[in-house]
Amino acid sequence: MIRQGFSLVALTTGLMVASGVWAESGYTMDDPNIAVSYEEDGRYFTEDDVPTFNVTDDGKVDWLTFSGFRRYHSECHVCHGPDGEGSTYAPALKKSALDMDYYDFLDVVTNGRQRVDAADNSVMPAFGTNLNVMCYLDDIYVYLKARGMEAVPRGRPGSKEAKSDAIREAENACMGT
Amino acid sequence: MKSLKYLTSVLAICSATGALANADLQSQIDNPAQWAIQTGDYENQRYSELAQINADNVGDMQVAWTFSTGVLRGHEGSPLVVGDVMYVHTPFPNTVYALDLTQEGKIIWKYEPKQDPNVIPVMCCDTVNRGVAYADGKIFLHQADTTVVALDANTGEALWSVKNGDPSKGETNTATVMPVKDKVIVGISGGEFGVRGSVTAYNMEDGSLAWRAYSMGPDSDILFDPDTTTHLGQPVGADSGTNTWEGDQWMIGGGTTWGWYSYDAEADLIYYGTGNPSTWNPAQRPGDNRWSMTIMARDPDDGMAKWVYQMTPHDEWDYDGINEMILTDQEIDGAIRPLLTHFDRNGLAYTLDRVTGELILAEKFDPAVNWTTGVDMDPNSETYGRPAVVAAYSTEQNGEDVNSTGICPAALGSKDQQPASYSPKTELFYVPTNHVCMDYEPFRVSYTAGQPYVGATLAMYPAPDSHGGMGNFIAWDNIAGEIKWSIPEQFSVWSGALATAGDVVFYGTLEGYLKAVSADTGEELYRFKTPSGIIGNVMTYEQAGKQYVAVLSGVGGWAGIGLAAGLTNPNDGLGAVGGYSALSDYTALGGQLTVFTLPD
Numbered sequence: 001m002i003r004q005g006f007s008l009v010a011l012t013t014g015l016m017v018a019s020g021v022w023a024e025s026g027y028t029m030d031d032p033n034i035a036v037s038y039e040e041d042g043r044y045f046t047e048d049d050v051p052t053f054n055v056t057d058d059g060k061v062d063w064l065t066f067s068g069f070r071r072y073h074s075e076c077h078v079c080h081g082p083d084g085e086g087s088t089y090a091p092a093l094k095k096s097a098l099d100m101d102y103y104d105f106l107d108v109v110t111n112g113r114q115r116v117d118a119a120d121n122s123v124m125p126a127f128g129t130n131l132n133v134m135c136y137l138d139d140i141y142v143y144l145k146a147r148g149m150e151a152v153p154r155g156r157p158g159s160k161e162a163k164s165d166a167i168r169e170a171e172n173a174c175m176g177t
Numbered sequence: 178m179k180s181l182k183y184l185t186s187v188l189a190i191c192s193a194t195g196a197l198a199n200a201d202l203q204s205q206i207d208n209p210a211q212w213a214i215q216t217g218d219y220e221n222q223r224y225s226e227l228a229q230i231n232a233d234n235v236g237d238m239q240v241a242w243t244f245s246t247g248v249l250r251g252h253e254g255s256p257l258v259v260g261d262v263m264y265v266h267t268p269f270p271n272t273v274y275a276l277d278l279t280q281e282g283k284i285i286w287k288y289e290p291k292q293d294p295n296v297i298p299v300m301c302c303d304t305v306n307r308g309v310a311y312a313d314g315k316i317f318l319h320q321a322d323t324t325v326v327a328l329d330a331n332t333g334e335a336l337w338s339v340k341n342g343d344p345s346k347g348e349t350n351t352a353t354v355m356p357v358k359d360k361v362i363v364g365i366s367g368g369e370f371g372v373r374g375s376v377t378a379y380n381m382e383d384g385s386l387a388w389r390a391y392s393m394g395p396d397s398d399i400l401f402d403p404d405t406t407t408h409l410g411q412p413v414g415a416d417s418g419t420n421t422w423e424g425d426q427w428m429i430g431g432g433t434t435w436g437w438y439s440y441d442a443e444a445d446l447i448y449y450g451t452g453n454p455s456t457w458n459p460a461q462r463p464g465d466n467r468w469s470m471t472i473m474a475r476d477p478d479d480g481m482a483k484w485v486y487q488m489t490p491h492d493e494w495d496y497d498g499i500n501e502m503i504l505t506d507q508e509i510d511g512a513i514r515p516l517l518t519h520f521d522r523n524g525l526a527y528t529l530d531r532v533t534g535e536l537i538l539a540e541k542f543d544p545a546v547n548w549t550t551g552v553d554m555d556p557n558s559e560t561y562g563r564p565a566v567v568a569a570y571s572t573e574q575n576g577e578d579v580n581s582t583g584i585c586p587a588a589l590g591s592k593d594q595q596p597a598s599y600s601p602k603t604e605l606f607y608v609p610t611n612h613v614c615m616d617y618e619p620f621r622v623s624y625t626a627g628q629p630y631v632g633a634t635l636a637m638y639p640a641p642d643s644h645g646g647m648g649n650f651i652a653w654d655n656i657a658g659e660i661k662w663s664i665p666e667q668f669s670v671w672s673g674a675l676a677t678a679g680d681v682v683f684y685g686t687l688e689g690y691l692k693a694v695s696a697d698t699g700e701e702l703y704r705f706k707t708p709s710g711i712i713g714n715v716m717t718y719e720q721a722g723k724q725y726v727a728v729l730s731g732v733g734g735w736a737g738i739g740l741a742a743g744l745t746n747p748n749d750g751l752g753a754v755g756g757y758s759a760l761s762d763y764t765a766l767g768g769q770l771t772v773f774t775l776p777d
Contacts, residue, residue, distance in 0.1 A: 070620060073634035074457075078301050078369065081738050082636065088737030088766055089250055089303060116294045121250065121269050125298035130628040155636055156580060156616065175623060 025148050027098055034098075034149060042164030043138070050102045051138040053146035059158055061146065063167055066160035068143025069152075071136040075127070083154040084147040089122070097144035105141055109133065135174035199356050199381075202312040203442075205259055210719035212258045215308045215353045216596065217675075217716075219440040220504035223598035224676045225717045229724035230775055231679030235693045235703045238773045241725060244282055246768040248272065251712055251733020253594070254308030254353060255673070256770060257316075258718035259330070264316055265770055268733070269297055269304035271320045275333060278720045282772075286333030288318070296322040296344040299627065301369040303733045305351050305712070307437075307594070312356035313381060323350045325363055325379060337384035341365060341377055346626050348372050355438040357447060357477045360387050364434035368452040368497065371429035371630040376449065376473075378480060388480035392432030392451040392468050393418045399468065400480045407484045407534055409562045421465035421490075429624055430462075431455035432469035436499030436594055441515070444532050446474045446483055448517060450498035457495050457588075458619035458632035459573040465490035470498040472519060472527070474534060484534030489523050490563060493572040494548060494617060495588035495633075496523035501596045504531055507604060509656055518655040520597055520608050522590025525552065525564070528655045536562055540658035542592075542651065543610055545585040545640040572617050572633070580618040580634075587615035587637040589735050593671070596714060597653075600676040603696050605661055606653040607682045609670035612640045613647050613739075637739055647740070650674075650684055650692075652699060662699040668760060671736040672728070673714025685711025685728050687736055688763040691771065709767025710760065712736055723774055731768040732760065 027034060036054050037047040042063050044054040054062040072084065072093075079090040086092030097105060112126035127133040133140070146152045205213035209226040217223040230238060246252065250268035257264045262285065263276040270292055275285040297304055300321060310317040315336065316328040323342035326335050341363050342348030347370020355362040360378040368374065374392040379385065390400040399418040406413050419427050432451040439448045451473065454466035470489040475482050489496050503518045517531035524546030528538040539552035548571075549564040568574050570584045589611050597608040615637045622632035639647045648666035653659070672685030680696045687710040693703035710732025717726045740760040 070618065070634045073636075074620070074622065074631045075629055077635070078629070078631070078738060079298065087303075088733045112298075114294055119249075121248070121294065121297060121304060123294050123297040125295070127628065130625050132622045132625075132629070132632075156634075 025095070025098055025150070027149065029149065034145065041166035042161060043167065044142070051142050053142040053151060055146065055151045061152055061157045061160050062142070063161050063163045064139045065143045065146050065152060066157050067136060068139035068141070069157055071132065072140050072143055075130070075133050076140065084144045085154070093144045094147035097141055098148040102141065106137060109137060131175055135171060199312045199358055201314075202356050205311065211260070212255070212716040212718050213311055215254055215257070215310065215714070216437055216439065216501065217598070219442065221437055221439040221501045221596065222503060222505070223596060223674060223714070224600055226678045227717055227719055227724045228677060228679040229719070230677070230681065230726060232681050232695055232702060234775055235679070235681050237775055238693070238703055238705075238726070239776050240705070241772045241774040242282055243772065244276065244770040246272070246729070246731070246770065248731070248768045249766040250731065250768070251303040251305045251737055252729040252731030252768055253305040253351070253712050253714070253734060255714040255716040255729060256727060257309060257311055259311050261720070262330070264309050264311070266306055266308050266318065267768065268306050268731070269321045271306055271318060273309055273316065273318055273328065273333070275330070288328055288333045288335070290318070290320050290324065290326065292320055292322045292324070293344070296349055299344050299347050299370065300349045300351065300366070302735045302738055305734045307351060307353045310354045310356055310361070315381070317354050317356065317361055319350045319352065319354050319363060321349055321351070323348055323365065325354065325361065325384065327381070327384060339379055339384040339386075342367070346370070346372065347628070350435070352435045352437070355440065355447070356381060357440050360477060362438055362447055362477065364436070364438070364449065366433050366435040368431040368433040368455055369629055369631055370627065371431070371455045371624050372433055373428060373430050374433035374451055376434050376475070376480070378477065390475060390480040390482070391418070392434065392471070393422065393427040393430040393466070395419060399482070400475070401482050406482045409486060409534065409536060410556070413485070417467055421467045423463050426462050429455055429630070430466065430469065432471070434499065437501035437596055439502045439504050440477065441504055441531060444515065445476065446531070447477045448472065448474055448502035448504070448531065450500060450502065450519065452497035452499050453492050453495045456622055456630050456632035458577065458622060459491060459493040460577045460619060461621065461632065466492065470496065472498065472502065472517070472529070474531065486529065486534055486536065486562065488521055488525070488527065488564070491573065494523070494584060496521065496590055498522065500592060500594060503597065503599050503606065505599055505601070507656060509537070516655065518599070518606060520592045520606075520653070522586070522593065523549070523564070524586045524591035525549070526653060526655065526658070528658075538655070538658050542608065542653055542660065543586065543612060543649065545612060545614065545643060546591060547583070547585045572619050578618065578620050580616055582616040583614060583641070584617055585614040585640055586611060587613040588617070588635055589613060589637070589669070589739070593735060595671050595712070596673040598674040598676040598682065600682070600696055602678065602680070604654070605696070606655055607674045607676055607684070607696070608651050608653050609672055609674055609684055610649045610651055611647060611669040612643060612649050613637050613669060614640050650694070664694065664699050668740055669736055671712040671734065675715040675717060675726070677717060683715040683726060685713065685715060687711065687732060687740060687760055689730055689732075691715070691728055691773070705773070707771045708769050710736075710764040725772050725774045727770060727772045729770055732764050732766060
């Protein structure tokens with residue numbers, strides 16, 4: 001399992017070096033918060049069991065990254081801008097997903113956060129009751145991480161892994177369909 | 178000659194029916210030294226008789242004074258000027274300033290409402306506000322949290338306030354209000370949150386509710402008479418607000434009412450448009466979804482609808498119908514007709530008879546528009562008045578989970594709320610437009626009160642095979658249905674235009690330029706770069722015998738979302754060089770009023 005993960009990392013790292021994005025994010029593909037350690041039923045995880053993205057050398061993304069692209073642009077994009085790039089008033093989440101701890105990220109999405117004072121009128125709402133967000137939290141998170149590393153370019157991912165049965169079952173259970 | 182005729186007919190209307198409009202406001206509007214209503218006049222023409230600044234001397238214009246609003250969000254709308262006082266509003270927290278124009282803008286009073294900041298993220302697309310209204314010595318502010326408050330224009334003291342909606346359900350406000358007679362007409366936002374849109378009239382004296390008309394629902398909710406309310410000349414029949422919806426879906430049906438309102442005192446009708454049906458996934462709401470995407474003509478006294486016209490039945494692209502209705506009296510085939518001209522998000526410009534609701538013309542005002550081949554204009558046809566949808570660009574026909582590509586215009590429309598102007602001298606409309614296309618993939622979403630209810634993924638990019646920019650500023654002939662001239666712009670033009678008797682048209686750009694162009698040719702006569710991108714509307718007034726032009730800067734709104742980082746362009750390499758640039762390369766957040774005049 002771990003071995004397979006390493007080979008995946010090596011491949012994607014090679015890709016990243018070629019497109020020269022090291023400097024922009026400040027992270028490398030072998031960062032323990034990014035590197036794939038193992039795969040389980042179509043989901044990818046770091047050695048700390050934190051969800052992460054997987055992009056093959058021919059640009060195929062894992063299902064969650066693709067699904068996160070769609071859910072992000074339905075739920076988050078009207079404030080945070082296309083492709084996690086940020087807007088005139090809301091931060092670029094492609095950076096936040098790398099800079100923030102996974103569990104902090106979940107906390108802010110679930111419970112919201114406010115920064116309101118003389119200079120700021122910045123409010124992140126609580127999405128805790130929104131199934132369209134909560135059932136796809138990991139999807140959105142890994143998509144934004146992939147964007148932060150520029151492992152997927154702006155726009156719609158070109159090709160994707162198939163949706164695994166486990167992911168489909170979990171989605172149906174969460175959405176209540 | 179035509180302009181003379183126009184003037185006399187307007188005078189006749191005013192004198193004959195002055196008692197019908199709000200008499201105080203109408204008299205303030207009639208004084209061209211003032212800017213007493215956001216839309217310039219009840220007709221929404223945004224035209225001023227002032228001509229001291231004109232096509233010959235506008236090139237000499239200079240900044241007279243500036244004012245910082247203290248807020249760094251998108252600044253839509255414009256100041257008002259009534260007497261010697263200018264009223265300036267801001268985005269959330271919706272501060273209002275009264276400035277003394279005889280003392281270089283000294284602050285007379287400031288009103289800052291206390292609002293729960295939780296309303297901020299419920300506002301789709303930034304915390305914009307399109308300004309205050311004036312009538313009977315009161316300033317009317319419609320806050321983000323849907324509180325409508327009447328302030329004493331002299332002191333800023335709150336006289337009454339009323340809550341129009343519930344932000345915890347996603348009901349918010351971005352629009353101004355329209356004072357008519359003894360009432361204030363008020364809209365609502367929240368189409369992306371499953372809000373059922375409505376228009377409400379409050380009594381100006383005390384803020385008590387006069388009537389409320391929903392956009393969909395039972396006849397008693399939508400204030401339709403099945404026999405006398407007409408759609409394209411035919412009675413709408415019973416239950417027209419529910420029988421094109423499946424089950425109870427109309428209860429979260431959208432059709433919000435956040436645009437501009439106009440009023441014809443002679444016909445005694447108010448006009449406005451309704452927004453998109455919720456959700457953006459058309460497969461989840463089968464049917465025509467009436468009366469979303471509809472031009473409404475209602476009686477201001479009781480709210481009853483006289484006629485309606487649904488422009489985009491069963492929306493598949495988020496083409497809200499809320500843009501302004503501009504009222505003009507113009508000659509068609511030898512007869513002066515009472516017209517209503519509307520530039521819709523869907524890329525079609527409509528000319529209707531505003532008394533009867535007859536559809537006279539519907540033509541594309543951007544050649545890039547491709548989702549439809551046009552509107553069926555044959556009254557005997559079964560599909561009379563309906564746009565013919567091109568299958569390749571139908572997100573309904575392509576289905577859920579399918580990415581429909583190359584649709585023009587994008588969801589922000591060929592034109593959004595940024596209001597156009599009309600000059601009776603040229604009989605042309607001056608229209609700020611977007612030149613942006615999109616990919617659109619709808620998918621299933623579940624509804625939770627107060628949470629986004631969108632259900633589609635969008636990617637937007639400059640119109641392919643064009644000039645590479647994302648906007649145009651055009652002059653439109655509403656009788657011939659033709660573009661007279663078109664100025665390509667690098668970014669969407671998100672600023673309201675102003676036309677004047679000085680043969681000049683003003684507008685702002687997202688980079689922050691205030692531009693003045695010739696009303697006849699579109700030739701650029703003046704430009705000045707203000708501190709931030711302009712999404713506000715240009716206005717003009719006269720003070721102590723001198724004409725001024727003013728505009729709010731402060732980039733944001735829908736434009737600040739998509740354009741801040743630059744739009745994605747899947748057609749890389751097609752030569753659309755300018756369009757790739759991000760707005761953030763040109764401007765940063767701001768909140769400033771810039772006032773221009775001629776040097777002494």
